[in-house]
Amino acid sequence: MTGNLQAIGFLFTWVLGWGIGGSLIDAGLINAGLYSLEGGQLGTAATFTLWTLLWGGGGVWLYQRCTRPITPGR
Numbered sequence: 001m002t003g004n005l006q007a008i009g010f011l012f013t014w015v016l017g018w019g020i021g022g023s024l025i026d027a028g029l030i031n032a033g034l035y036s037l038e039g040g041q042l043g044t045a046a047t048f049t050l051w052t053l054l055w056g057g058g059g060v061w062l063y064q065r066c067t068r069p070i071t072p073g074r
Contacts, residue, residue: 010066014059022051 026047029035035043 010063014055018052018055021055022048025051 026044029043029047030037037044
């Protein structure tokens with residue numbers, strides 16, 4: 001059961017980080033005047049697409065690192 005709880009916790013944390021991180025990046029870019037919400041959602045879509053690719057790659061890397069077998073002497 002511990003493995004299942006760890007997997008659920010990892011997934012919950014990943015989704016929460018993705019949503020909060022993407023929103024903060026988007027808000028920062030809007031606040032900096034790089035794009036506005038009145039001109040369509042292209043900037044927001046691009047931000048979340050790039051953030052999803054980066055965050056997803058980091059999540060896959062971290063998952064593989066956390067679930068690899070422990071070798072003695074390392």
